[in-house]
Amino acid sequence: xxxxxxxxxxxxxxxxxxxxxxxxxxxxxxxxxxxxxxxxxxxxxxxxxxxxxxxxxxxxxxxxxxxxxxxxxxxxxxxxxxxxxxxxxxxxxxxxxxxxxxxxxxxxxxxxxxxxxxxxxxxxxxxxxxxxxxxxxxxxxxxxxxxxxxxxxxxxxxxxxxxxxxxxxxxxxxxxxxxxxxxxxxxxx
Numbered sequence: 001x002x003x004x005x006x007x008x009x010x011x012x013x014x015x016x017x018x019x020x021x022x023x024x025x026x027x028x029x030x031x032x033x034x035x036x037x038x039x040x041x042x043x044x045x046x047x048x049x050x051x052x053x054x055x056x057x058x059x060x061x062x063x064x065x066x067x068x069x070x071x072x073x074x075x076x077x078x079x080x081x082x083x084x085x086x087x088x089x090x091x092x093x094x095x096x097x098x099x100x101x102x103x104x105x106x107x108x109x110x111x112x113x114x115x116x117x118x119x120x121x122x123x124x125x126x127x128x129x130x131x132x133x134x135x136x137x138x139x140x141x142x143x144x145x146x147x148x149x150x151x152x153x154x155x156x157x158x159x160x161x162x163x164x165x166x167x168x169x170x171x172x173x174x175x176x177x178x179x180x181x182x183x184x185x186x187x188x189x
Contacts, residue, residue: 005078009051011117013150018043019122021142023132032129035142039119041106047118052076059109064092071108073116089115121148 020040023033048057056076064070070092078084091111096103114120128142 005052005056005075007051007075007077007116010047011120012047013121013148014039014043014047014119015150016144019144021130021138023136023138026132026136027129030129031131033132033136033138035128035130035138037122037125037142037144038110039113039122041109044109044113044118048075058086059112060088061105061108064108066094068092068094069104069108071105071112073109073112075116091115124148 018040019037021035021037024036025034027033048054052075058074060072060074062070062072070090072088072090074086074088076084077087089112091108091114093104093107093111095101096107110119114123125148126145130142131139133139
């Protein structure tokens with residue numbers, strides 16, 4: 001009998017160590033950057049291995065528009081009658097300035113994972129402006145509010161039932177923006 005896979009577990013919160021941050025907008029006036037959170041690809045692969053099993057997922061990369069790359073993330077779904085089917089969800093990204101090929105592959109896989117719900121909750125995190133150095137790199141790690149963390153002792157983290165708390169926290173944080181003179185995308189090279 002095929003094992004039952006609970007695809008909702010793909011949406012579980014990640015441990016903060018599995019979350020990375022990048023600046024997406026910079027205020028020259030305040031010397032701070034708006035930080036965006038993303039799940040590392042290694043954490044995505046670990047989550048897929050844990051939830052569906054290493055033999056029940058695969059990724060595929062193809063060339064995308066304007067030199068970008070598309071990633072298809074497939075999961076083998078077993079029906080009640082025992083037959084299986086590969087279901088693929090696609091997303092893409094441009095190649096990046098630093099390590100263009102690796103960066104494009106990684107970004108497209110992260111985006112395809114979001115199509116399955118992996119790390120999608122990170123889009124609901126409150127906005128955080130953090131100090132940056134002269135090269136535009138974040139000098140401190142933003143904090144992840146408790147409502148967006150795994151339950152205590154749960155390394156892979158289940159999603160708590162406090163969605164209302166997350167919405168309230170997110171909506172309040174979006175109102176608090178520093179006085180920004182300009183948004184400038186930092187150069188990474």
